Amino acid sequence: MSQEQQIAIEERFARVFNDKSFKERLSSTDFEKYINSKKKLSFQKHDTIFEDGETPKGVYVLEKGAAKLSKSGAFGKDQILRFIKEGDIIGYRSLLCGENFQAKAEAMTDIECIFLPADVFMYLLEVDPQLSFAMLQKISYELGESSNTITFLAQKTVRERLAEILILLEQKLGVDPEGFIKISLTREEIANIIGTATESAIRLISEFKQDSLIEVDGRNIKILNHDKLMKLGHVVL
Numbered sequence: 406m407s408q409e410q411q412i413a414i415e416e417r418f419a420r421v422f423n424d425k426s427f428k429e430r431l432s433s434t435d436f437e438k439y440i441n442s443k444k445k446l447s448f449q450k451h452d453t454i455f456e457d458g459e460t461p462k463g464v465y466v467l468e469k470g471a472a473k474l475s476k477s478g479a480f481g482k483d484q485i486l487r488f489i490k491e492g493d494i495i496g497y498r499s500l501l502c503g504e505n506f507q508a509k510a511e512a513m514t515d516i517e518c519i520f521l522p523a524d525v526f527m528y529l530l531e532v533d534p535q536l537s538f539a540m541l542q543k544i545s546y547e548l549g550e551s552s553n554t555i556t557f558l559a560q561k562t563v564r565e566r567l568a569e570i571l572i573l574l575e576q577k578l579g580v581d582p583e584g585f586i587k588i589s590l591t592r593e594e595i596a597n598i599i600g601t602a603t604e605s606a607i608r609l610i611s612e613f614k615q616d617s618l619i620e621v622d623g624r625n626i627k628i629l630n631h632d633k634l635m636k637l638g639h640v641v642l
Contacts, residue, residue, distance in 0.1 A: 408576055414542045419492055421539040422466060427529075435532055442525040446518050448472075454510035454518075455496065461506060463522040464496040470516035471578060471588050474508040485598050487550065488513075488588070490578050497540065498547075500526070513588055561639070566599040567609050568638030571619065575628055589624035 420426060428436050446465070448454055454465060454472060472489040486508055489495055499506045500523055521529075530537050561569065571586070578587045590598075596606035610626075613619045618634050620627040628634060635641075 411546065414539075414546050415492055418494070418539045418543055421533075421535050422494070426535075427533075430533060430535060431529075435529075439521075439525060439529065442522050444520045446520050448512040448516040448518070450512055450514050452512045452516075454512060454516075455506050457506055457509040459506050461496055461500040461523060463520050464494055464500065464526050465510075466494045466519040466521070467491050468517045468519060470512060470514040470518075472510055472512050472516060474510055476508045483509075483597060485594065487547075488574070488577060494543070497526070498544070563599055563601045563605060564609055565638050566601075567595070567606070567613070568618075568634045569640050570595075570598055570638075571613075571626065571628060572631070572635055572638060572640045580627070583627070585620075585622065585625040585627045590626075591624060 424440070427439055431439065445468075448470075455461075457476065467489055469491060471491075472495070474486045474489065474495065475483040476486055477483050489510070495510055496506070530540065574588065575586050581587055592607050592610070593603045595610070596603040599606065610619070610621060613634075614621050616633075618628070618630050618637075620629055
């Protein structure tokens with residue numbers, strides 16, 4: 406999926422899932438039900454939003470900050486599944502499937518989010534076609550992301566995977582005023598994402614820096630040459 410299509414899906418969800426939009430579409434009774442049930446929650450960096458195996462109690466919409474979804478493997482090593490940024494909603498897949506959470510959600514920065522209880526969220530999906538359609542688009546997009554991840558891990562070299570993940574992180578999370586990707590990752594986390602040993606990730610990051618593809622400041626990374634990095638990672642946006 407192109408970046409433009411991804412942005413369009415995210416913008417549609419943002420237009421649909423907000424107080425003003427709900428007030429225009431919902432009956433006064435349904436709107437009051439929504440307003441009275443939603444809560445504003447805050448999490449500090451490294452806090453757990455929900456645990457793998459926990460029973461879903463509702464959905465979370467991030468208003469500020471970033472989080473990650475991860476799954477612990479057979480040997481206790483965490484695998485990062487995807488990153489969550491401002492405007493994203495999490496917790497709905499397990500809720501819709503009627504199963505416990507299949508991943509852990511953890512704050513990567515300080516977070517502010519909206520929590521909507523399960524019964525209210527499910528009710529809104531029944532009575533609000535615009536919300537249902539926006540959610541269907543998000544589910545379809547994330548299914549496509551999962552398929553791409555399988556190809557990404559199976560068919561690309563570690564060097565190609567690192568190049569691609571840096572481009573995709575910048576695309577998804579954006580950059581700060583100095584041009585650094587808006588999240589700081591440990592070398593272990595980067596290695597986890599691209600499916601390699603931490604030592605290999607450290608070596609490749611050093612090589613990318615020496616080749617003037619990126620700039621590194623501690624855990625922060627800035628892309629210096631997008632064209633070469635995209636060509637190296639065979640990335641098409």
